[in-house]
Every structure is written in structure tokens, then in C-alpha cells.
Amino acid sequence: MLVDKPESVNRVPSLYCRKQAPDLPAWIMYDKNILRFQAFFQQTILEYRTTDHILRKVDIFFFLEDGTIKVMEPKTQNSGLSQGVLISRQRIRLPFSYDLYYDVLDLNIGREVTFFGKVFKIVNCDNFTRVFLNRLGINVPHPINWPDAVERTPDTRKPPKHRPFRQFLDFDRQVLRFHGYWDDRESEFGTIHLLEIHYFLADDTIEIKEELPPNSGMEAGPMFLKRMRIPRKIPPRIEMTGGPKVTSYTPADLSIGAVINVYGRNVVLTDCDPFTKEYYRVTYGFDAFTPLPLPNDGGKECISASMAERQLPPWNGYGSYDDSAENCRTVEPKAPHRDFMKFLHKDRVGFDSHILRFAARLISDDPVDAQRYFIIKYFLCDDTIGIFELGERNSGFKGGKFFRRDKMYLPDVKFFVPKEPPAYTDKDMWIGNELVINKHRFRLIAADEYALRYLETHSNEYPMANIPLIMDKIRRTLASKENGYKNFVAKYMEAVLPNKRELMSVRCFKQALKEIMCEKMSEHEFVSLIRYFRGDPGKEKSPRREMIRSLVFTELTRGLWDDRERLKEGLIHADVSRAGVLSAEQLRQTLRAHRLPINRDLMDCMLTVLEKDDKCNIVYNDLMSFLDFQTRPVFSLTEEDYMKVVRHAPPTKDIECKMWADAETLITDGYVNWNAFLCQLNLDHLVKEQS
Incomplete structure (x- = not known):
């Protein structure tokens, strides 16, 4: 198959018997099938006296499709050698033959083949080649070990010479880096110089750079010592022109804590980089x-130490702290930069306003001020914090903006200082907390x-709303008291509802927790517990409807x-059957036809809170009452200018104040799942131990 002349004998054994395999051409059967052998050949070297030849490793590829x-x-x-493709792809004749290839x-392991006068010794092959030859019935020996790369015949009469070129090839671009210092405080105006020492393994040379911080007052040169060999001992000037060679520093002389003499300057090595540590660990x-x-x-202060922080003059009260600081740092002040990433994540996105709204009372001895909302x-x-007052009719207070939106700083702090004093953060915003803002x-x-x-x-950022932390606080308090959990459960066992044994009123639940926790729990933690163990979740639908209506x-x-x-x-025109209801899709098309200026998401939220029948069709009369301009929304959950935009709407009778008053007493209404609370406490083992 691989022989040119048809009369020559086919020397390749067949995998199958005659007429048992498809008679296909070799370039189809063996397409992309390549046998790979590993071999070496010797190359004579006449330039070196210490060796006769070197061994060069090669890969021999045999292409089965055409025998090349x-x-x-x-x-x-x-390597210094011309490597790559030594013999291009071709058919190679057998030595002393003109018609056989x-x-x-x-080709097999252990054989020597001659290609164009070079003898190659085959030592190994890949797995595909081994399997292919075995299927042909050819035994493939085990791999042969590589011989030494260079066979040396050292001269016994002289010691081996130092080979700088070999050292350059082995350690080129490998540099040991140390950190150190030179103490020059004994001289006049001397100081401590921080240095960086580079040791080049390729030629045993050293260069030293000095580390100078900006604005240090020192004139920075390009190098402290240029790259050279540093002798261990400085020889006399007479011996500089001749005599034995002076020994220089080697890697064995360098380590952390070592002192090297750099032409009369004692440099102490204090640290090194990771590559240097790995080199000394291996070597x-x-x-x-x-x-x-x-x-x-x-x-x-050390010259190379970090510069002291610049002290700005105290704030004079004009502008903000950041604005005043920029005027002090430069002649052409720039606008202060805000935390852009925080603004990007916490700015309003859809229905997420990222604005926490709390109702507050003014703590004052005056009973009139105490009633203000x-x-x-x-x-x-x-x-930032903005404060608005909800004025009641005939109260004498107009209402509206009370404090403009700004940072609110903590009480009893000094304002006229260089650094900005601490301000209130979102961790201070929880029900029951007291804020002192501008002496109010x-x-x-x-x-x-x-x-x-x-x-x-x-809840991982706000412990007042973290239920596991609150439950752990209650659990530790009950476990610390003798018969605490047993008496707690027995005392309030009869407080549950007679028809629903798992429910307890919110008022009794709060009283039970206050008796055992005293002042250890805040009002916000009570609210978080009541919302988590709520026994009548239906009460939360109305606030959501009013919130969407407000939007x-x-x-x-x-x-x-x-x-x-x-x-x-x-x-009415869309309601063909006059049933008083429309499907959600019909109602959505009708609202779009009348061009309501609301986006699709808000419209979908509005349709979810409207009244529906048994077939989930929406009662459009409820939509008309939902959009009634004569009745203002209960919740005031929009932007600050909401009061200005809706001035044409008729006034209401203290609806906002009523809403916050209801929110204040909300925790006293409804029921709590008592069984779920006791189950999460998981303190039943205390009853058995105490019994």
C-alpha cells in the first residue's frame, strides 16, 4: 500500500483478511492518523574541549495516509541552536536503496533509523502509536530512558572552569529583591535611608535604589548604586591594578538581618519579596x-515614613464641611465628591424609594408641643434627614417643612473643628429612639x-429588625431566671383565645414580653416580633392599597x-354584558385608551388591589372610587413636593394625622400566633429539667 512500484511486495501486514474489509484508498482510511515517536541523535561539537558531542531530542511523525x-x-x-522542523514532511528512502522507502x-522503540545521514535512536512513542502497532501484530518494547544531555569528558589536570554563559542561560531575568536601610544619623543632618537591593543571579551583580516619598525635601537621584559587583572587603588601592581577584557577594551572603558593606556604608537587610523567599527555601x-x-x-520622623495628615483650619460655619475643606486644600476649589456608588445603589429605582419615613412626636414640657406630629x-x-410637620386644623401651627433636608449631627458635639463631627445614620432610625436635632x-x-x-x-444590617437576635435575647433572659420559662408559659396559657388556642391578643403578648424583658427590648423590636408572628395577616392589605393609591x-x-x-x-361601553366587571386585560386596554399617565408596572399593581369577583374579574366601580379625586389618599408616601402638586385637591380633615395616630396604636390591635412563638423559642427542655 505504501510502496511505489506495484510489482514490489506489500510489506505492511493487513488488519483484515482478503474480501473482509472495504477496499478503500489509504488517504481515506488513515486520514489524520499519525504515528509519533520520540528519538534523539548526537551532534558533534568541536568548539568545546570539555565535551565531544551533545544529544538533541526530536519527535518523528509518520503519516499513515501517504507514508510521509x-x-x-x-x-x-x-538554547543557542536552530530548532524547529529539521526534516520537512516527505517520503524518505531507506539507506542504500533507490526504490524502497x-x-x-x-519504526519501533529501540531501533535506529538513518534520515539523510543522521542516525536517530527511537526511545518512546505515544499511546495511539503503541495501540496501532499492537493491532498490526507488532510488539512494541518498553520505553528507553533518555541518556545524559551532554557527555562530558572533564580535564582531570585542571579544575572545571566557571561558565558565565551557562549561568546566564540558567538564571537570566531572575532577580532577588531585598529591602533594607542605611543609618546615616551619625553624620551632620544625617537620617535613615530606606533602600531596595536587587541581586541579579545571571552575573552576581547588585544595584541599590533609594525609596524617597514625595515632598520629602531630599533630592532624588536615579540610583543609589549602579549595577556592579560589590566586593566583600575593599582592597588597598595598590592591589586594584593587579593581584588575585577580589571575591564579591553571593546569594549565600544575603539574608534577612545580614549587613553588607557597600563601599563603607553598612546596609542592613530587613525584608525580601516572595520570589526571593521561594528561592532561598528551595536552594x-x-x-x-x-x-x-x-x-x-x-x-x-524618618524621611521615608508616610507624610503626616494635613491639618485643616477649623470650620467657620459657611457652607458644608466638605466645601470648606476644598477651599483650604487648593486655590481653585472643586465641588465636593459624593459617594457615587452609594448614590447609584440607594437612589430611587421604580417603587424602591430608599427613603425611610417615621412618625415622630416632639418631646417637650409644653402640652401643646407634645401633641404636634x-x-x-x-x-x-x-x-440626609428632612423633617416635615403635619399641621392640625385650629392648632395654631401651619405645618409643612420644619427642617430642610441636610445632615443632622449628633448632639453635644463641637462644630467648629477641622474634621466633620459624627452625624445620625440609618442605624439610628428605629421606633422608640430619640433624636436630638437642633436642640429639638x-x-x-x-x-x-x-x-x-x-x-x-x-435585617443583617439592622439588629432591631433581626428576628434571630431578638429571639436569642429573649431565650437567654428566660434561661437565666429560675423557673422563668415555666412560669412564663403557665401564666399566659389562659390568655389565648378560647376558640383558637394558638392566637393571643397583641396587647397581652406585649405585656408578657415587657414583664420578662423590662427595659431590655425597644419598641421597634416589639413591632418586629408582632409583624413576624402575626396571627391575622389580612389587616396588612389596606395599607398596601392606600400606598399604591397615593402613588x-x-x-x-x-x-x-x-x-x-x-x-x-x-x-360602561366596554362592559357588553352589563355585569359590572371587566377582565384585567380589557380594563388595561381601556385605561390605555384614555391615556392614564402611569407606567405599566404601577398599573399592574393598581389592578391587583382592586375588588374582584369569583372569576377574578375586576369591579370597575371600585376603580372609579379608587380614582376619586374628592377623597385624598390616606398614605403620604410620595416626594416632598407632593403637598405642592396637589394643592387643587380639596382639604381633608386630618387624614395624615389620623394615619400616623393609627400607626402608633397599630401594635395594640390584632393577634399573635402564640404557639409559633413558643416553638421558635425552643426552651421545652428547661421545663423538664426544672421539673
Whole structure:
């Protein structure tokens, strides 16, 4: 098959008998099938006296489709030889033959083949080649070990010479880096110089750079010592012109804590980089690389130490702290930079306003001031607080903006200082906490649904809404008292409802916790527990409806939409059966046809809170009452300018104040799942132990 002349004998054994295999051409049967052998050949070297020849490793590829052979030598970095393809792909004749070529039978481990006058010794092959030859019935011996790369015949009369070129090939671009210092404080105006020492393994040279911080007052040169060999001992000047060669520093002389003499300057090595540590660990077996501290400068700052922080003058009260600081740092001040990443994540996105709203009372000895209601808004995007007052009719207080949106600083701090004093953060916003803002003391009495849900969602950041931490506090308190848990359960066992033994009123639940916890629990923790173990979750539907209604009213007033009569006609026209209900898709199409200025997400939320029948069709009369401009939304959960936008709406009778008053007393209504609370406490084993 691989022979040119048809009359020659086929020397390749067949895998199958005659007429048992398809008679296909070789270039189809053996396409991309290549046998790979590993071999070497000797190359004579006349330039070196210490060796006669070198061994070069090659790969021999035999292409089964056409019987061609290619010889290639893998490339080695800095070998000094012309490597790569030694013999291009071609058919190679057998030595002393003009009509026969090398084929599969001539290549095997242990054989020597001659290609164009070079003798190659085959020592190994890959797995595919071994399996292929075995299937042909050819036995493949075990691999042969590689001989030594260089056979040396050293001269016994002289010691081996130092080979700088061999050292360069082995250690090129390998540098040991040390950190050290030179103590020059004994001289006048001397100081401690921090140095960086580089040792080049390729030629045993050393260069030293000095580390100077900016604005140090020292003139920085390019190098402390240029690259050269540093002698261990400085010889006399007479011996510099001749005599024996002076020994220089080697890697064995360098280590952490070593002192090298750099032409009269004692340089102490204090640390090294990871590559240097690995080199000494492998070469010398060192394992201890403890850095040395820098010497004390006797009360004076080291030149290479970090520069002291710049002290700005105290704040004069004009502008903000950041703005005043920029005016002090440069002649052309720049606008202060905010925390852009925090603004990007905590700015309003859809329905996530990232604004925590709390109801507050003014703590004052005056009974009139004690009855005033406030809304405190905390903006998470920039940690600012805005305070608004909800004025009651005939109270003497107009209401509206009480304090403009700004950072609110903690009480009893010094304001006229260089650094900005600490301010209130979102960790201070929880029900029951007291905030002192501009000498006014506010007590947070309630929070809206969004603030409570936000704190509960991020409970890992807010411990007042973290149920596992609260339960652990209660658990430790009951376990510390003798018969505490047993008496606690027995005392309030009869407080549950007679028809539903698992429910307990919120008022009794709060009283039970206050008796055992006293002042250890805050009001916000009570609210978190009641919301978590709520026994009547249906009460939470109404606040959500009012919140969505408030958002819808805001969008309608911004879009100047007030066409309820025409919308009602359109709904009646769409209701062909006059059943008073429409499907969600029909209602959505009708609202789009009348161009309500609300986005799709808000419209879908609005449709979910409307009244529905048994077939989930929406009662459009409930939609008309939902969009009634004569009744203002209960929740005030929009932006600060909401009061300005809806001035055309008729006034209401203290709806906002009533909402916050209801929120203040919300924790006293409803029921709590008592059994779920006791089950999560998991203190039944205390009853058995105490019994």
C-alpha cells in the first residue's frame, strides 16, 4: 500500500483478511492518523574541549495516509541552536536503496533509523502509536530512558572552569529583591535611608535604589548604586591594578538581618519579596523570613515614613464641611465628591424609594408641643434627614417643612473643628429612639410599611429588625431566671383565645414580653416580633392599597389628568354584558385608551388591589372610587413636593394625622400566633429539667 512500484511486495501486514474489509484508498482510511515517536541523535561539537558531542531530542511523525515522515525538534529558550522542523514532511528512502522507502515496519522503540545521514535512536512513542502497532501484530518494547544531555569528558589536570554563559542561560531575568536601610544619623543632618537591593543571579551583580516619598525635601537621584559587583572587603588601592581577584557577594551572603558593606556604608537587610523567599527555601532550605523593624529615629520622623495628615483650619460655619475643606486644600476649589456608588445603589429605582419615613412626636414640657406630629424622612442615598410637620386644623401651627433636608449631627458635639463631627445614620432610625436635632428632641413613634419592610429585608444590617437576635435575647433572659420559662408559659396559657388556642391578643403578648424583658427590648423590636408572628395577616392589605393609591394620585396630578367622566363612559361601553366587571386585560386596554399617565408596572399593581369577583374579574366601580379625586389618599408616601402638586385637591380633615395616630396604636390591635412563638423559642427542655 505504501510502496511505489506495484510489482514490489506489500510489506505492511493487513488488519483484515482478503474480501473482509472495504477496499478503500489509504488517504481515506488513515486520514489524520499519525504515528509519533520520540528519538534523539548526537551532534558533534568541536568548539568545546570539555565535551565531544551533545544529544538533541526530536519527535518523528509518520503519516499513515501517504507514508510521509516529518522530524521536528521542540524549541528551548536560550538554547543557542536552530530548532524547529529539521526534516520537512516527505517520503524518505531507506539507506542504500533507490526504490524502497521507510514504512511502519521500520519504526519501533529501540531501533535506529538513518534520515539523510543522521542516525536517530527511537526511545518512546505515544499511546495511539503503541495501540496501532499492537493491532498490526507488532510488539512494541518498553520505553528507553533518555541518556545524559551532554557527555562530558572533564580535564582531570585542571579544575572545571566557571561558565558565565551557562549561568546566564540558567538564571537570566531572575532577580532577588531585598529591602533594607542605611543609618546615616551619625553624620551632620544625617537620617535613615530606606533602600531596595536587587541581586541579579545571571552575573552576581547588585544595584541599590533609594525609596524617597514625595515632598520629602531630599533630592532624588536615579540610583543609589549602579549595577556592579560589590566586593566583600575593599582592597588597598595598590592591589586594584593587579593581584588575585577580589571575591564579591553571593546569594549565600544575603539574608534577612545580614549587613553588607557597600563601599563603607553598612546596609542592613530587613525584608525580601516572595520570589526571593521561594528561592532561598528551595536552594538553601530556609523557612524563617521574619521582617526586621526599622530603628527608632530618636523622636524625629524618618524621611521615608508616610507624610503626616494635613491639618485643616477649623470650620467657620459657611457652607458644608466638605466645601470648606476644598477651599483650604487648593486655590481653585472643586465641588465636593459624593459617594457615587452609594448614590447609584440607594437612589430611587421604580417603587424602591430608599427613603425611610417615621412618625415622630416632639418631646417637650409644653402640652401643646407634645401633641404636634412630625414626619422624619431619612434618605439612604446621601444620609440626609428632612423633617416635615403635619399641621392640625385650629392648632395654631401651619405645618409643612420644619427642617430642610441636610445632615443632622449628633448632639453635644463641637462644630467648629477641622474634621466633620459624627452625624445620625440609618442605624439610628428605629421606633422608640430619640433624636436630638437642633436642640429639638424627637421620639420616633411609628414607621410606614416601606421602612419596616426595608429594615426587615436587610435585617443583617439592622439588629432591631433581626428576628434571630431578638429571639436569642429573649431565650437567654428566660434561661437565666429560675423557673422563668415555666412560669412564663403557665401564666399566659389562659390568655389565648378560647376558640383558637394558638392566637393571643397583641396587647397581652406585649405585656408578657415587657414583664420578662423590662427595659431590655425597644419598641421597634416589639413591632418586629408582632409583624413576624402575626396571627391575622389580612389587616396588612389596606395599607398596601392606600400606598399604591397615593402613588397613582401623584402620577395623575403630575400628568394633569382629570377625565373620570369620560373614563366611566368608556368602562360602561366596554362592559357588553352589563355585569359590572371587566377582565384585567380589557380594563388595561381601556385605561390605555384614555391615556392614564402611569407606567405599566404601577398599573399592574393598581389592578391587583382592586375588588374582584369569583372569576377574578375586576369591579370597575371600585376603580372609579379608587380614582376619586374628592377623597385624598390616606398614605403620604410620595416626594416632598407632593403637598405642592396637589394643592387643587380639596382639604381633608386630618387624614395624615389620623394615619400616623393609627400607626402608633397599630401594635395594640390584632393577634399573635402564640404557639409559633413558643416553638421558635425552643426552651421545652428547661421545663423538664426544672421539673
